[in-house]
Amino acid sequence: MLDFMDYIQLSFAEATHWNRDNSYSSLTTTTQSILDFSTPERLRVHLSSLSTPHFATSYTLGTVGLIDGSVSYLFSTVPFNKLPSSSALIPLRKISLGYRQVQAPTAPIQTWGWDSLLDSVSIPGFKDGKDTKSTTPEDREANKEDEAKRKATLLHASLHLPPPTTLYALFLRRISTNMQLSLAVCSTQGPPQSKSAPQASMLAHLAHDTGKYSNEYLFSTDNALFGWRGLWNFGPDPRYTRDVPSRLSLLSAGAEAYYSPTSSLIGMSTGLRFTTLPAATQVPSPRCSPTSTPTPISTFPYTLTLTLTPITGSLSTSYSLRASPNLAFSSRFGFNVYSWESEMVAGCELWRQSKKSKSEHDDLEWARRKVRMHDFGVSLPGSPASPLLEDPTRSEPPMRSATNNEPETSDSVIKLRVDQSWNVRLLWEGRVKELLVSAGVGLGPGSFSQSPSVSSASGSGSAQSGGGAPGMSYWRGVGVSVLYSS
Template identity: 35%
Template sequence: MLTYMDYLQNAFYRATSWDPDNSYVNLTATARALLDFPTPRGLKMDLSSLSTPKFGTSYSLSNLGVVDGSVSYLYSSLPLHNVHRSEEVDLHDVTMGYRQLEELRSPDNERFWEVWKGGVRVDGRNTLLFGRMYLPASTLEALYLRRMKPTTQFRITGVSDGRLKSGGTIMAMMQHDFGKWSGEYLYSTDGALIGARGLYNFGRDPRKQPNPPPRTSDEKAVGRFSMGAEFYYGILNKSAGMSTGLRYTTLPTHPNAPTTMTLTLTPLMGSLSATYAIKAGEAASFCSRFDFNMYSYESDLSLGCEVWRREDVEKEDFAGVLKARVSQTSGIGLLWEGRLKHLLFSLGAGIDLRRKDQLVRAVGLELQYSS
């Protein structure tokens, strides 16, 4: 389940009309949500609040052998009116599952962002600030996010920890989203890493054709084919890497069950991965992934699913979701997420069938309350 601060960051994206799904880094987001979901370890409790539409706080306490926790603060220059308390939030907004992509939209006209007063332009650029302090380790995380214009976003993340080399690391990223294609350029102080990645969507260009043409009964199925790649190079350690990927996904106008297929390749490592996910109705999704290494000939097959439970047969709201996955290498993962009165909860366990002496690797429960 997403943390409260991740939920607020997604609310900022919606408020500023930024689409995080139109990025190469989220090319396989559906498969990761159904097959790589984390299971809780130990007991964890989060207490959060949006005290004003622009300021949020979150306090976390966990017990995994030792008692530790964190304190988080978030500020948004844009009021976040699309945020709900834990007792009324839509569970689909705080759980990661099948990602139904929408039609590509044209970026806003930059002139619509201008605000004039007395002949002087007074509009600013929407900004989000976030900080988290882990206790008692005193590790600090920080995020600076700024919308430069309708097609551009600037992002800086940093970690300060005495256990890390040089005491911490900072990564700066410039992101562009033109609808038809997107690009990201990054630099990290960890090894003086530079990188670039991009995603291109075939078919309709929303800048030239804002609205998709009406679909008739004799037209072919409506879907989107995307292709992307990334490249990075470490200046200090003189190491490089790259990957490329393809994705086909059906759109909301598709008459049959939503489907997503991806194929990714990492040439230098020899890794090939193919996924297939389908949403079989409103309450169930299934996914499979086949991984193969061309150098070692090792392979792995992973299967996963999610099943949603309604609060009442007569209501449209969902009360929870059960996730399960099985893999030849990582074993079995079970996760139950939902709402109990005013609390959101995540109950999960990891099972390793290869270890007869300790089948259950980890069991955990996470509770969240927000006001």
């Protein structure tokens, strides 16, 4: 489950129309959302609040032997007036990431709005991209909001306690419609007895997205590391075509490279992604004329990825499938050509859709059905028209696609992951009253140890002998995370 501050940052990207999918770093996000989830390691409580439309706070308290926590603050020039910030109203699918449907790439200038086009065109009656005749309060408020999005800035700071304390800071600035700059700083205080200066590092990231392709440039003060990422989308250029959203599939190819002159470190990788787009799952209208060509139907949305790291010889393939709006499967196979080591991971997620309450039940539906059986000439308000009165020439509203047929609310989600070594992770995330709760458990074989406790990536707990081979033990880790926001 995402932290409240991560949820605000994702909302910031959506508010400024920044396409997170059009990046090489997001090439395998769909698979990672299902397979690479983490289970809570202990009891952790999050108290968060969106105090004003521009300012958010978050406090975290965790216990495992020692008590630790963090204090976080966030400021955004873009107001979050209509953003659900209460834990009782936040959509669970927004904060618990699952199968991620990649959207068709669009040119940033199209998603930014007509105000950006007016900035570069001289039109009588307009000044600096704004209508000089728009003097109503609504127009002035809309102009202020557009100006805030055009110069969107986000500031975030988080202080982790107890000592040695660690400070994380983030500066995010939308330079233009297709460029974004971010500066991240991490500073860790030395031991209490040490008088050395805090260890600090900074990461600068400049992203340029045109819709057709994207480039990212990175620099880290740690070992003076330089990096580049690039992604190319095959097909029509969204900057010059308007029918891109009707595409059925998307093929993307990308690469990244890193170099450090101080440590002579070199790294590179490349990858491919093939995914179906939402238009591929739209059901064609039954009233299509015989001469028209219906939209092909893809029963299930799916995503295929292939990544290769030439220097280390690592090859990884993944396949993710969304069998229904509430069920998704994913698998990943990794292989190293130098050592012949392999990895196999499979997982799934199951969402539980909330049932309609009694107040939402229509007590007059039985009467409507009875009337329609005897009177085909009358259609009651709120009931579908009789088939005998349908006009074949009347246009039909577009039907919802299978990928967008998501429940408005979900009570909970269960995620399961297992690898070739029978390491199992089980995660449950849901809403209890007005709290968002995340509980997980990890189970798998481990090396035998005389120590009374063992630790793992999924948690910590006492070592218990299992039914495996002699000299083997099983580790178990259980944790709970609670989030409350107002």
